[in-house]
Amino acid sequence: MLLTLKRSNPLAKCFFAASLSAYVFYCQDWRVLVALIVALAGLLALSRDFDRTVLLVPVxxxxxxxxxxxLFILGGMEKAPDWQTGVLLGLSWLAVFSLRLFVVVLADILVVKWTTFSDLLLALRVLRLPGKLVLFASTLATMLPNVFALAMHILEVQRCRGFEPKRLWNPKNFLPLFVPVFLAQMRRATDLALSLELRGISGRALSGGARLSFRAGDAVLVAAAVAVWCAGRGFPGLTG
Incomplete structure (x- = not known):
């Protein structure tokens, strides 16, 4: 079943992730959000894609x-009649926001992990988007896991040099991690541009002329994307 889902149409995967990301900002029940996080993390674990890139998200x-x-405590204190109630209100807002954020990030990681660069490029070409936009969007979508993996590698190198990860609580200590990641991504972008130029790939060559077949996994993902909205209407507390 997992193999069928991984081989499904990239457009169906993106529709599933977009629908889930929109639903979590509509849902108000933290139990549903926790269930979605567990389900997405379970899919990543069962497909053996739950690596250090995913673990970097909570870090x-x-x-x-x-x-x-x-920010959330100040917002809660502004809405509440006293500061004690405001602090509790801000913490509750932060908890729900955090759960929503984790669902969105895990859904995006699931799509990226289950979709190869060539499949994503083919799916964007099917939409008849301009060639340069196709190349830009596909490169941007694959950049996130690469940045996370590189950040983990650089963090391990910095730890060997005596850098303590707990110092990252202070934003001013991000410099030993940010600078190497930024420079590496600049080199990667330069190499990619040179590679595309040498291969003669232009924006016009990436426009149109592609077809995608729909499989059983596509139906499952589309049904799941619609089911979360239908289920939310049937249970109290899930709507705003």
């Missing part, structure tokens, strides 16, 4: 937690 979130905590 990045933890680094930004102090700023988010301050």
């Amino acid at each position: 990045v979130f933890a680094a930004t937690l102090p700023t988010l905590l301050l």
Whole structure:
């Protein structure tokens, strides 16, 4: 079953991720959000795609937690009659927002992990998008897991040099991690541009002329994308 889903149409995968990402900002029940996180993480684990790239997501979130905590608590105190109620309200908002963010990120990672660069390029060509936009969107979609993997590698190198990961709680200590990642991505972009130029690939060559077949996995993903909205209408507390 997992193999069928992984071989499904990239457009069906993107529709599933987009529908799920929109639904989580409509859903108000934290239990449903937790269930979605467990389901997505389980799919990644069963397909053996649950690697250090996925584990880096909570690390990045933890680094930004102090700023988010301050913003949500201040927002809660502004809406509440007293500061105690405001703090609790801000924390509840932050908890729901965090769960929604994890669902969106895991859904996007699932699509990227299950879709090869060539399949994504083919799917974008089917939509008859301009060639340069096809190349830009496909490159951008594959950049996220590469950046995460590179950041994990650089973090391990910096740890060997005496850098402590707990120092990342302070944003000013991001420099030893940010600079190598930025320079590596600049080199990668330059190499990609040179490779495309040497191969004679132009924007016009990437426009149209492609077809995709729909399989059983596509029907499952589309049905799941629609089912989350239908299920939300049948249970109290799931709507805003």
